[in-house]
Structures are given as C-alpha cells and as structure tokens.
Amino acid sequence: MRRKLQELQDTLGGFVDQRDHLLLVIGCHEAEAAWVHKTLKGLDEETPSDLFLLFAHEARSATQYVTDVLANLEAQLEGANLTRKQNGEAPWPALPGRCQDPRESPGARLRSAIEHVRGLLPPDGDHRLVWALVPMKIEDRTGYSHLVGQLLPHDGFQPWMRSLRIIVRDEKEPPFLVPALRKLQVPGVLVYEPDLSTAALTDSLAQESVDPALPVPERMQALLQLAALDYAHKRYPAALEKYGLLHTYYAEQGLKELQALCLQGAGDVLRAVGKLAQAKERYQQGLAVAVNTLALPILINLSMAAGDVSLELKQYTEAEGYFDITDRVAAKALNPYPKADALEKLGLARYLRKDLGKAVVTWTGAAAFCRSVEYTARLRSVLQRLEKVYGEAGMVTEQRACKKELQSLPREGQT
Secondary structure, eight states: HHHHHHHHHHHHHHHHHHOSSSSSEOOHHHEEEEEEEHHHHHHHHHHHTHHHHEEEBBBHHHHHHHHHHHHHHHHHHHHHHHHHHHHTOOOOOOOOOGGOOOSSSSSHHHHHHHHHHHSSSOOOOOHHHHEEEOSOBBBHHHHHHHHHTSSSSSSSOOOGGEEEEEEEEEEESSSSSHHHHHHOOTTTTEEEEEOOOHHHHHHHHHHTOOOOSHHHHHHHHHHHHHHHHOOOOOOOHHHHHHHHHHHHHHHHHHHHHHHHHHHHHHHHHHHHHHHHHHHHHHHHHHHHHHTTTOOOOHHHHHHHHHHHHHHHTTHHHHHHHHHHHHHHHHHHTOOHHHHHHHHHHHHHHHTTTHHHHHHHHHHHHHHHHHHHHTTTHHHHHHHHHHHHHHHHHHHHHHHHHHHHHHHHSSTTTTT
C-alpha cells in the first residue's frame, strides 16, 4: 500500500514540478479519487510556495459544477483575506463579475477565475497554481468533457497558462475523456491510471509485510492494515491471528497505543462472530492499556465498544459505566459527536434496567446538547426515544412537544 501511494505521490509531485505539460488526466474510480485528493492535500502542505485548489464537488452538470467550484473558491478567498488582514496585508481582490455572469459559458467563467487566481501569485520566485478538478461523481460526462476541452492548449500555450497545472478526473470503466483527448492529439496533456483498488492495495500491503528490506515497524504497520482489511471482508480467523501477532510485538516494544488498538481489533472480531464475553474482555484489556496514554480517540472507541457489548449481554449497569467514561473522555477530547452518542446509549442502559426517571433526565440532557452542537441525526433519535417514553408514561403534553420538534427537523439526508 505504501508503495502504491508513494507512486501516486511521486506522479502528482512530478507533474507539478515539470514545465512541459498543462493537464494531467487521472483515470480512477470514485474510491481512488479520494486517495488523489488526500495526496494532493499532502503535497499542498509540503510545498507552501505553490497554491493548490482542490474541488471534489459532484459534476451533475457543467453549469452546476462550475457554480459550486466558484462558490468554494470565494469562501477560500474570504478565509485567506481574514488571515491577510490579521497579518497587516492588503486583501486579495474578489472574483471578477464575469465569473458569476449566467450569460457566460461555464468554461469562460472557470477560465476567468483561473486567470484571476493566477494573478495573485507572487511575480518573483517559482510558484505554481495547481487547479484540481477531481469530482467524486461525474453524472454529466458530456458537460464535464466540454468544460475540460475549453481548458486545453489547442493553439499552443497561452499567457494565462503560465505556472498553471490542471488535474482532471476520468472514469475508469469506461473512460470518456482519455479516448477523446487521444483522438484530438492536443499537446501538453498527460494520462495517468493508478491502480488503487482494494485488491491492489491489499496485495501491496501483503508484500510490504514480508519484505525483509523494510524496517520491522513498517512491516508491522502493513500487517496492521491487513488485519483491518481482513476484518472488513469478514476473514475473521485471519484477522484474529494478525491482531494476536501484532499485540505481542507492540507489547514487547512498549507501544501501548498500538497495543490497545490491536486489542480493540481483536474485540471487534470476537464480537462479529458472536463471542460477546470474550470481546468484552478484549475491550477491557484495551482500556487498561490505553488509560495511561494520551490516546483519547482509542479510549473513546474502546469504552463505547465495551458499553455496546455490555448492552448486548444485558449487563446494563456495566454498560452505564462504560458510556459514562465515553461521555467524559469525549468531552475532554472536545469531540461532541461521540459524547452525544454516549449520552443516548447511557439513557438506553438506564431505560433497559427500568430506571425511567434517570433515562428521561439523560435523554433530555442529550437532546439539549445535540441542539447546541447542531447534531440533527442524534437529536432525532433521542427525541424519538423520549416520545416513546412519554407515551408509555401517559405524559401527553411532553409527548406532543417531542413530536412537534421531530416534525420541524430536516428530513434525513437534508441539511
């Protein structure tokens, strides 16, 4: 996996550094496009002299896509101007009116924005503008192709293309940009089709895990990723064996965070095959290891998992204790989402052990917290629980209030 991702990084970095080509077409699936974005973000952090602009919006139509790209760009310019103001620097000018003119074609609007941003680069030094139009989904292939076509150097390189690198995405099966570009034979265009499929990454990880030329820590890291893939693909015996080997290694090295992570992985495997008591034991062991570290995310995940499996075992009092730990650790980590999740489950544990009063108090507090952090999905779930409990208790007024608030919430999938 490391080698595959290194190849992707080297290819993208090489394209940015070279001077002979304007456009790089990457043929990749949706999941692979996520790796492209992640790698470009890494290059952005490593090369502060260059300006990277990354756009992953879905391309449902050329007009909509460009509108989304320009809205994102405006937000980035506003954020940059806030920083410039704090540093005592003059603000960058806003996008030209042509960018927002609906009478202009999407390509003309996009090109106007590119020219505008290129003009913001310092005139001295070696600075590149990297413009990545890599949508996660491409529904309007014709519109997207036409948009890319308007950025090509059909008549040779133009002044507005100086220091510019454009990266676009093509589908892999079947491709639609690459065949057209090859037919046009436009200069300045490169094509790259990385294999970042699950099968390819898994094969790369397997090779790395047994490669004697690699340092042992890197081989163990590859094995840890393989264990996670085994679990994801329900290869439970293989996953459990790997987590056991890794736990022994990390324990010997005194790497408590990774040791706890292996215990969590083993617990997840045991839980998946129905061995709940053994799974709980692994989670407890992981908590005992992680409690003396600063690995708050691992503590959150372990305590939540221990609480969940305690619920399944109908050990409700113990479940309360674990969800209370999750609540407190999530608050310390300033992570509101697992905190809200834990509060809902804490209320559930109390409800299941027939302490309706404490359950209502917990869920009422959880609802208030969800409102404060705008966690709509969890708020909906908590209100549904409260509505049910109020109905069971004959508390009609409170039940109606919950129902009214539920009806006022956005539907699932909406913002």
